[in-house]
Amino acid sequence: MVVGSLRAKLRKELGDNEHEADWIIAHVTKMSQEEFIKNPRDITEEEYNEIMEITARRSMGEPLQYILGETEFMGLTFKVDDNVLIPRQDTETLVETVIKKIKDKNVRVLDIGTGSGCVGISIAKLCPNAEVTMLDYSEAVLDVAEENAKLNDVNVNLIKCDILEEIPEGKFDVIVSNPPYIETDTIFSLDNIVARYEPPEALDGGFDGLMFYQRIAELAPEIMDDNSFLAVEIGYNQAEAVTEILDEAEFSAIKVIEDPCENERVITAKYKSSLFSDLIP
Numbered sequence: 001m002v003v004g005s006l007r008a009k010l011r012k013e014l015g016d017n018e019h020e021a022d023w024i025i026a027h028v029t030k031m032s033q034e035e036f037i038k039n040p041r042d043i044t045e046e047e048y049n050e051i052m053e054i055t056a057r058r059s060m061g062e063p064l065q066y067i068l069g070e071t072e073f074m075g076l077t078f079k080v081d082d083n084v085l086i087p088r089q090d091t092e093t094l095v096e097t098v099i100k101k102i103k104d105k106n107v108r109v110l111d112i113g114t115g116s117g118c119v120g121i122s123i124a125k126l127c128p129n130a131e132v133t134m135l136d137y138s139e140a141v142l143d144v145a146e147e148n149a150k151l152n153d154v155n156v157n158l159i160k161c162d163i164l165e166e167i168p169e170g171k172f173d174v175i176v177s178n179p180p181y182i183e184t185d186t187i188f189s190l191d192n193i194v195a196r197y198e199p200p201e202a203l204d205g206g207f208d209g210l211m212f213y214q215r216i217a218e219l220a221p222e223i224m225d226d227n228s229f230l231a232v233e234i235g236y237n238q239a240e241a242v243t244e245i246l247d248e249a250e251f252s253a254i255k256v257i258e259d260p261c262e263n264e265r266v267i268t269a270k271y272k273s274s275l276f277s278d279l280i281p
């Protein structure tokens with residue numbers, strides 16, 4: 001079969017996800033999407049069988065990123081498996097906010113709840129003077145993050161730490177986190193792809209979804225210096241509650257940042273900002 005007719009067949013089978021047809025063909029044939037559109041060739045029987053197997057799994061609802069074992073984030077490639085959350089495009093707003101703030105400064109960055117490592121690794125790649133530490137609670141998750149650090153050729157520190165039980169060692173100029181922020185009841189009552197395929201530990205923010213923001217605020221005196229910078233991703237309706245938590249914990253200059261779809265997506269703040277230590281203006 002020629003690529004062109006296979007493409008049409010897949011698009012039909014994938015319905016709402018028809019845009020993924022090219023991604024599947026490119027992955028299996030190892031040709032870029034541009035290449036196979038410009039120079040279509042015959043698909044081998046082996047390639048055809050693999051493409052059809054992937055399409056069948058995808059049609060059953062399994063996320064394509066888990067089937068292919070990889071995804072793109074901030075223009076970089078990340079390996080994913082079912083231990084880690086699939087990096088979301090929404091989270092690029094968090095990374096871009098931090099990068100804009102630190103640029104080429106020599107800063108110590110801590111990524112809390114690193115998962116695939118997409119946040120910390122993108123910062124390390126795009127801010128080469130930053131010293132990036134990334135933590136997560138599980139060894140299996142950290143293995144994926146380590147593989148991604150190698151794949152993207154960055155040096156980062158990885159630590160196993162249950163942030164709800166332990167205090168990470170050291171002080172940091174920047175704390176960045178896309179923590180679990182969905183209300184427990186919502187996760188387990190959800191009849192959707194996220195709840196079915198992605199690890200609940202990556203989603204569960206406690207009964208009100210705010211448990212990790214509260215914990216980060218509580219840890220601030222231990223892990224942040226006066227004037228350290230905080231950037232956290234938030235759920236679409238959490239800006240007010242998270243602002244309140246940070247305000248009560250001596251954070252200042254609290255800002256809510258919208259993503260390109262105009263959803264409130266990120267909150268930034270300074271810890272105990274003082275006039276005399278403006279490390280990150």
Ligand SMILES: C[S@@+](CC[C@H](N)C(=O)[O-])C[C@H]1O[C@@H](n2cnc3c(N)ncnc32)[C@H](O)[C@@H]1O
Binds near residue numbers: 114
């Ligand atoms: C929403 S996911 C974010 C993953 C990744 N940073 C991203 O943006 O795609 C939250 C992460 O927090 C981790 N996590 C959950 N509970 C934790 C805990 N108690 N201590 C440390 N990390 C935890 C999960 O394993 C998961 O990787």
